[in-house]
Amino acid sequence: MFKKILIANRGEIALRVLRACRELGIKTVAIHSDVDESAMHVRMADESICVGPASAQSSYLNIPAIITAATLTDADAIHPGYGFLSENQRFAEIIEEHNIKFIGPSSEHIKMMGNKIDAKKIMDDSGVPTVKGINDLSNKEKINDFIKNVKYPIIVKAASGGGGKGMRVVTEDDDLEKSIKEAKIEAKKSFNDENVYLEKFLTSPKHIEIQVLCDSHGNVVTLGERDCSIQRKHQKLIEESPSSVLNETERDKISDLCRKAMKKINYEGVGTLEFLYENNEFYFMEMNTRLQVEHPVTEMVTGIDLVKEQILVATGEKLQINQSDISLNGNSIECRINAEHPESFIPSPGKITQYHQPGGLGVRVDSAVYDGYSIPSNYDSMIGKLITYGSNRQEALKKMTRALEEYVIMGINTNIQLHQKIIKSDEFTKGNYDINFMSKFN
Numbered sequence: 473m474f475k476k477i478l479i480a481n482r483g484e485i486a487l488r489v490l491r492a493c494r495e496l497g498i499k500t501v502a503i504h505s506d507v508d509e510s511a512m513h514v515r516m517a518d519e520s521i522c523v524g525p526a527s528a529q530s531s532y533l534n535i536p537a538i539i540t541a542a543t544l545t546d547a548d549a550i551h552p553g554y555g556f557l558s559e560n561q562r563f564a565e566i567i568e569e570h571n572i573k574f575i576g577p578s579s580e581h582i583k584m585m586g587n588k589i590d591a592k593k594i595m596d597d598s599g600v601p602t603v604k605g606i607n608d609l610s611n612k613e614k615i616n617d618f619i620k621n622v623k624y625p626i627i628v629k630a631a632s633g634g635g636g637k638g639m640r641v642v643t644e645d646d647d648l649e650k651s652i653k654e655a656k657i658e659a660k661k662s663f664n665d666e667n668v669y670l671e672k673f674l675t676s677p678k679h680i681e682i683q684v685l686c687d688s689h690g691n692v693v694t695l696g697e698r699d700c701s702i703q704r705k706h707q708k709l710i711e712e713s714p715s716s717v718l719n720e721t722e723r724d725k726i727s728d729l730c731r732k733a734m735k736k737i738n739y740e741g742v743g744t745l746e747f748l749y750e751n752n753e754f755y756f757m758e759m760n761t762r763l764q765v766e767h768p769v770t771e772m773v774t775g776i777d778l779v780k781e782q783i784l785v786a787t788g789e790k791l792q793i794n795q796s797d798i799s800l801n802g803n804s805i806e807c808r809i810n811a812e813h814p815e816s817f818i819p820s821p822g823k824i825t826q827y828h829q830p831g832g833l834g835v836r837v838d839s840a841v842y843d844g845y846s847i848p849s850n851y852d853s854m855i856g857k858l859i860t861y862g863s864n865r866q867e868a869l870k871k872m873t874r875a876l877e878e879y880v881i882m883g884i885n886t887n888i889q890l891h892q893k894i895i896k897s898d899e900f901t902k903g904n905y906d907i908n909f910m911s912k913f914n
C-alpha cells in the first residue's frame with residue numbers, strides 16, 4: 473500500500489482524493505500556487521508545498537515543480553484528479569520514470585485514447601458500436617461516397633480534440649472543403665495536431681457514458697451509466713445516474729461490450745466511455761482515462777467509492793468486487809455549482825461573505841469553499857457539486873429542489889437559480905431531454 477500520495481490538483485477534487493487517502497491510512501501532500509496558500513486542500517493535507525505562481529501554467533501544470541515536490545516529500549504516488557495534467561501522457565511517463573506511481577492508466581493507454589481516431593478504431597475492432605465515419609480525407613471520391621451513404625449533416629472533428637474545439641457541422645457540399653480547412657487550422661492551433669475526421673452528425677442525441685473500473689490482473693467491472701446531456705458550451709451542468717431512458721437489457725448490453733473492450737486492451741484504472749444515444753442506439757465517441765467530475769452520482773447508486781478503488785488498483789491489488797456484486801440502487805443527480813454571472817455566464821470570482829451548505833439525508837456537497845474564502849480568478853469557475861440521492865428519481869429531484877433552496881452563497885454570483893429553473897422544468901422532470909436542452913432553455 474502507498475504510504476504517501478501527492479495530490480496534483482486543487483479545489484473539491486483535491487479534497488475528494490484526500491478523504492479517500494485518509495480512510496485508507498495514506499498520508500497526503502497538497503501542492504498549491506501562491507494564491508491558493510489558504511485553500512482548503514492545503515489546510516486539510518498532512519503536508520503542503522508551493523509549486524509556483526498563480527497561473528495554472530506555472531503551478532498546477534508545472535511538471536518539473538510537481539515532480540520535485542513529490543521527490544522532496546518522498547511521495548510514492550501522484551493522483552492527478554481531473555483536468556490539469558490528468559490526461560497528459562508525458563506527465564504519466566515522467567512520473568513512472570521517477571519510480572513514482574501515476575494513479576491512472578499507463579501512459580500508453582492515455583495516448584491511445586487521446587487520439588479519437590485511434591480510440592474509435594480500437595472500440596470498433598472490439599465490437600463497440602461507433603458513429604459512422606471516415607478518417608482518410610485524402611481521397612475526394614471516398615469522401616463523396618461516404619456522404620452519399622450517410623447523408624448530411626456531417627461533423628468534422630479533430631483527432632486530438634475534445635470539448636468541442638476543432639469541430640464543424642456541415643449541412644451541404646458547398647461548405648465541406650472550407651469547414652475541413654477551418655477545423656484543421658483550429659485543431660493545429662489548439663492541439664498542435666491538424667488531423668481531422670468526418671462523422672455522420674446526430675442531431676438530437678443524449679450524452680450517456682459508461683463507468684469502468686479495471687485492475688492490473690485483467691478484471692473489469694462496469695458501474696452503470698451517467699446521463700450528461702444537460703450541458704452548455706461543452707460544459708456539463710447536471711448529470712444523473714441511472715439514465716431515465718435505459719432499461720436493464722439495454723444497459724447490460726452496452727456494459728458487456730465495454731467490459732469486453734477494456735479486457736481486450738488491458739485497460740487499468742477508472743475510465744469512462746462516452747456515447748451518443750439516439751433512437752435507442754449507442755454510438756461510441758471517445759474515452760476519458762481519468763476520474764470524472766460527475767463520478768459521485770455513480771458512487772451514490774452503486775455504493776462504491778471510486779477513488780478508493782482507483783487507489784487500490786493502482787497499488788496492483790486485485791479488484792475485490794465482481795460484476796455480480798454491482799447493482800444500481802435508487803437515483804442520484806448532480807448539479808455543478810459555478811461562480812458565474814447568471815445571464816452572461818462570465819466567471820464571478822471574489823470573496824464569499826456568507827456561506828451555508830445544505831445537508832441532511834441524501835444530500836452530498838463536494839466543495840472546497842468556506843465562509844470568507846476568496847475564489848481566485850485564475851482557475852475554473854466550478855466551486856462545488858451538489859449531489860442528491862433518492863430511492864427513485866422523483867425523490868432525488870425533491871431532495872435537489874430542497875437542497876438548492878437551502879444553499880446560501882453570498883458575495884459572488886452563482887448558477888444556483890439556473891439549476892432551480894432547470895430542475896423544476898417540465899422536460900427535465902420527465903427526463904425528456906437531449907444535448908440540445910440548454911440551447912432551447914430560458
Ligand code: MV4
Nearest residue numbers: 603627634635636671672673674675679703907
Ligand atoms: C457529435 C455530435 C453529434 N454527432 N458527433 C461535442 C463534444 C465532442 N466530444 C463531441 N461532440 C459532439 N459530437 C456526432 N457524430 C454532437 C456533439 C455535441 C455534444 C455531444 C455531447 C454533449 C454535448 C454536445 C454538445 C454539442 C455537440
